Amino acid sequence: MSTQFKVCSCNRSMPLDAAAGAKLGEALGTGALPVASELCRRELGSYLQPLQGGDDVVVACTQERALFTELAQQKQAVATIRFVNIRETGGWGADAKQALPKMAALLAVAALPDPEPVPVVGYESGGHVLIVGPAARTLPWARRLASQLDVSVLLTDGRSDEILQDRSFPIFSGHKVRIGGWLGAFKVSWQQANPIDLETCTRCNACVDACPEQAIDLTYQIDLDKCKSHRDCVKACGPIGAIDFMREATDRSGEFDLIFDLSEAPTIALHQPPQGYFAPGADPTRQLNDVLKLTQLVGEFEKPKFFSYKDSLCVHSRNEKIGCNACIEVCSAAAVSHHGNHVTVNPHLCVGCGACTTVCPSGALTYAYPRAPDLGLRLKTLLSTYAKAGGTQAALLFHSKEQGADLIGRLGRMVARGGKGVPARVIPVDLQHTASTGIDLWLSAVAYGAANVAVLLTDEEAPQYVAALTQQMQVAQAILTGLGYAGTHLQLIRATTPVQLESALHGLQPAQAPVARAVFNVAAEKRTTLDFVLEHLLDCAPHQPEEIALPAGALYGTVSVNKATCTLCMSCVGACPASALMDNPASPQLRFLEKNCVQCGLCEKTCPESAITLTPRLLLTDVAKQARVLNEAQPHHCIRCNKPFGTLQMIDNMLAKLAAHSAFSGNLDRIRMCADCRVIDMMENKNETLITPSISELKRQR
The missing domain is CATH 3.30.70.3270 (Alpha-Beta Plaits)
Incomplete structure (x- = not known):
């Protein structure tokens, strides 16, 4: 199956013409590509014509993705359609005329077949939401949402001007709230702190009228600072029994599908909270945005299982001793936990950042969306096509599909106002998350010919992710520098505005790349890939050192x-x-x-x-x-049969430590015997009650 490319100059705003189409086709091996100028308008027929064929179609436009997709659906197209942005990523820019190699590279990657599907993780939500927080925030939202969701309320502070009216939804009160779980499976526990149990209370107002201190308002919670313990309210409540100052059973719990946490500080204080948990606090704008998301989370949902774990490679623990703890420490979603000698990753809590796979030294944890070989193929295709089209000193820019892609798009559109745009040699590579790549893929990119590898950080990364990426880059750069490759190859770029990003990208200085591009493919296992990488980098290295000193935390x-x-x-x-x-x-x-x-x-x-x-x-x-x-060491020989066992040093140490012990002082010779001879000696002296321990037992007693 072949691929048809649809390239457009976007109303001649990009330097694309017939000559450029010929160069692109040569690099892609397709023959000259026709270049449209109004593909989404006057020349729409050239897009529609191939949709009924068996070829894949790559459209070099993301601006009108919705239009092209809708038209394909109307035509019941059988072709697979993919979209790629060549406009904001380089076609609009100060050096757009030099961006043809990058355009060819982006088109080539867009034409790659889709990776094999990965397993999915399922969620099921019935829309039962618990709104947590003070009454002044929770009750107004509860009334608004009660018609759309199955609402329950947990008041952490009942004193307000709000009034509890009819029982349109369950209301609880308490403190020491604990929340665990994920979308469709949250478990919440709290302690009943107020004497009035809101689930039992009938809102009859008898306690309000009876209280001499006016310590009870219309949220039916007692202000214990005002209360003087007259207990008139208890008498007024009578057989209803909603008020109990001596309550012993205070633990409460419930299960919910969604959590809307309006507390001052989030109950789940994680950088990446679970799916279905929203904590906008007192910010009304964030509250509104989160409510819109809440109402959409009813039904069945799926997400990719972002990771793969091979416990046979895990170096976390042995014999209750913790060795590598990197994945647990870096996870910002508390999805990775200790489990015996290995770790457990909860797929429902995993948010797909991939940081655990980046810091894993053994490759026990690998990223699956995309898998390393799939991303490696993208990098190899990008860089080989770029070079074939005449590009030099390629720089890869890894960025997230959301904030990172948005920032690059904004930078490209700034060209209309005098901006420089994305440099011609900088090739964007979108990722699910920027923490999902590490030393194996970065160094593979250098081996494939990249002069620079940059990772774009916006404000979406957890601090531990930034620290992990920094450490990984220090190790990778130490290897390249130690091999004699000049310059700085690896760099983190921190930018939240187009101006910051433009300055950083145009400030990248090309580093020295290998004289020959590698031909190996990225393997599924990290250390196998690194073996390929290091062999190639060493073969092409300006220096041939015997060893390279690495910073702390290195995986070698x-x-x-x-x-x-x-x-x-x-x-x-x-x-x-x-x-x-x-x-x-x-x-x-x-x-x-x-x-x-x-x-x-x-x-x-x-x-x-x-x-x-x-x-x-x-x-x-x-x-x-x-x-x-x-x-x-020199082996110790049994004093009876002369069979070697243990070492002289080990036996001497045991003798020195046990000589003064009353249980062994009379039988030290048995320590000098092998296991078989020790048994024979004991049988020959049946009257002895002392049983001498084995060598392994003696080791433990040390």
Whole structure:
């Protein structure tokens, strides 16, 4: 199946003509592309004609996407239609005449087949909303929403001029509110703090009339600062029993589909709260915007499952020792949690930022929307087409599909007022979230020929995301600098206005790229991709160092062992989840395969003698791929059968520690025996009541 490209100069506002169409077609391998000037108006027929065919259609216009889509539906088009923006991304700009290579690259990527679909996560909401907050905010909104949603109210402060009238919706009161869950499955708990239970109260006003301090208003809550404990209200309430100053059972709970939190401070204080939770506080504009969203969240919904987790690669924990905790610490939605020796990601809480996959050193967590190989194919296609069309010193700009794309669009439209627009060599790459890419994809882009890789940060990223991206970029840049590639290849761009973005993009200085573009494809596993990347970058490197020092937090490094204190107990070998530390069945040796080490720190934390130290670095010689001995010792031989077991140092340490112990002092020779001979010796001395522990038990007692 081929692809037909529909390119338009947008009423001749872009430098696109027949000659440009020929160059684009040459780069795309399609032959000269016809260039329209009014594709959405006078030349609409050239768009409609291919829709009934079997070819895919790429329309180089997003301005009129709605029109083109509607026309395709009317024609019952069988063709797959994709849209790409070449106008604001470069066709409108101070150097638009040099932007043809970028346009070709964007068109080529738009023509790529859709990735394989990913699993989805489902939500089901019946529209049962809990409105939380003071009465002055919650009750007016509750009355407005009661006709559209199934409303309940939780008053955290009942004192106001509001009046509770008929029972059109349930009303509770309480404090110490706790909210957990997600759209369609929120669980809320609170404590009944006021003596009046609003669910039992009949609003008869008997307590209001009876209170001598006027401590009860028409929200039917008692102001305990005014109350003098006359208990006249209790008598007035009588058998209704809504007022109880001595209430012991104060815990309350409920399940809801949606939460509208009007408290001063959000009850869920997360940068990325769960789907279905809205906390506009006292801001009336935000309240109105959130109400509009609330009313649309009734029914069944789906979202992609953004991540894939392979627990066999996880280096989070072993034997109740925590090693790598990066994914848990970086998640701004509290979707990642500790679960035994591994982690659990709640797909309903996951918002698709991908930061956990970016910081994961082993590749146990990978991003799935898109998958790494799919995004890698986009990058490879972009950069190869750009180069084929004559482009040089390409700079990739990763940005979010929402705020980032909007900011780039605003920058492009500023050209009409004298702005420079997006530079010709800067190629935008849209992402679900800017935190979803890391060192493997950035360095792959450099290997494919990019002179710069920039990530656009607006005001939507959590602070921990920015910190994680900064750390990852420091590691990646250290590798490139260590290999002798000149310049700054990786950069975070912080901008919230078109002027800021324009200044940053035009200030990017091209860094040195490899002399040859890589041909490998990005793999599903991060470290496999990095193996390909590092091999290519080293082959083309201006310098050929044996090792590169890396900053803290790097995913490569070495392990050092203090031979004076290491007893070769092999605890570190049992703890290592990456098979970087190994023993030798034939000899007391601790061996290390640096290529496998992810610097999780489990060996360091597990070592009972604190004999292990981690050092981040990238070893580029074949030594990294070969097991090397970190420590070895002379084996101890059984004093009965002469079979080797343990080490001399380990046995000597045990003897020194147990010699003064009354339970062992009379049987120290058994510690010098192998397990078989120890049993034989005990059987020969049946009258002894003492049973000597095994070597493994002795290790634990140290």
